[in-house]
Amino acid sequence: MLLLADKVVFLTGGTEGIGFECAKAYQQAGARLCIISNDSESIHRAKTQLESNATVFFLADVANAAQVQKAIAHCLAVFGKIDVIHNNAGISSPSKALHETTEQEWKKLFEVNVGGIHHTTLHGIEALKKSGGSILNTGSLVGEIGQEIHAAYTATKGAVNALTKSMALDYAPFGIRVNAVAPAGVITPLLRSWSQQQPDPDLAEEYLNNIHALGYCPEGDVIADACLFLISDMARFITGCILPVSGGAELGYKKLSSKQNHFHDL
Template identity: 85%
Template sequence: MLLLADKVVFLTGGTEGIGFECAKVYQQAGARLCIVSNDPRSISRASLELGEQTTEFVLADVSRSRDVKHAIAHCLTVFGQIDVIHNNAGISSPSKALHETSEEEWRKLFEVNVGGIYNTTFHGIDALKKTGGNILNTGSLVGEIGQEIHAAYTATKGAVNALTKSMALDYAPFGIRVNAVAPAGVITPLLRSWSRQQPDPESVEDYLNHIHALGYCPEGDVIADACLFLISNMARFITGCILPVSGGAELGYKKLSSKQNHFHDL
């Protein structure tokens, strides 16, 4: 039995990294997808692999209310319903301490990582009320434990955790569940780019493997499998959960050297 048969998933940031792995898993589970991205090139690449028979792509910026309103309306026009909103789109730059972070950098992080959730909820909640659907937010372990030289980013992920719990309470009367996944390190194109920017790039791979108790830094598919569980009926009595999909990284944060003491979930 397909876990997402007859379900429509509205997925932001679904053309790269964790989001793209989720798109593939959701599609395999029987879902119809409306995928939002602000990158035309990544949409083109994703459409080649996912096809367009059960998948719609919308070029939009989740930090812009009017873009999200249009994307939600398009999804409803094409598919007639929304059963899941997965807020996966996010940014991580800059890698700076708080006093080094510009007002523009601070604003942009919150507009995308937190404002995106506001926008999809504001424009999509009525559709979810009709289906008794659910919301999934992509958080991060650093929202719980912090991270050096990423103060603004970790602040947004802490906000995602708090939002998830409060939204779970607000929407439970409508039968709407709200959860989040909290990865640690995940190998994605953005993480590879981040690794090259570190003071000692050659040692980052070894570091990322060792921060996880299970001994390796995973690909995005392990996060996608957890996301599939949370949005499916298998998790029908789970809400307000911040699920760590972290290989045990939170059990003992390992600092290998002063040059490589950060991890990243994008």
């Protein structure tokens, strides 16, 4: 039996990276999908691989409450219900220390990474109450342990962790589960952008492999498999969980080498 048979999943940021891998996994598991992205080009690319009568795309920015409201309404109009909201959309730039982060950069990170969860919940919670559905947030291991020269981003992911636990308590009386998945490094366009912002980009690949106890930086499919489990009925008694899918990185997250140390001349 397909794990997501007859389930409707509202997935933000589902056209590239981890989100795209999740979209493929959910579709293969029998879900009907409403995929949200703010990038029309990535929507076009994703359509070529995910085209199906059971999958629709909607151009929207999760930082914009009105656009999210329209996307939720569109999903309900097409499929009649929502069983899962997966808040995957996020940004990671800039890779900077806090004192180097501009007010505009700070606000943008929080508007997308945290505000997006607020907006989908604000406009989608009533549908989830009817379906007894679940919410999944894409977090990050750095929200728990921090990361050098990435302060604002890690702050947003720490907020995602706290939100996930509080939401799990608030919505448990309605039978709604709320969990988060917390990767370490995953090979995605966001990670490649982060790598290019490091003091020595040429060493970034080696660093990313070495931080994982299992010895390599994975592709997004390993995260998608964990996400599929968390939104399926196999995880029906799991809520408020921040699940690390990190290759053991939290067991001893390694520092950047001295050549990469951004603060050596301060």
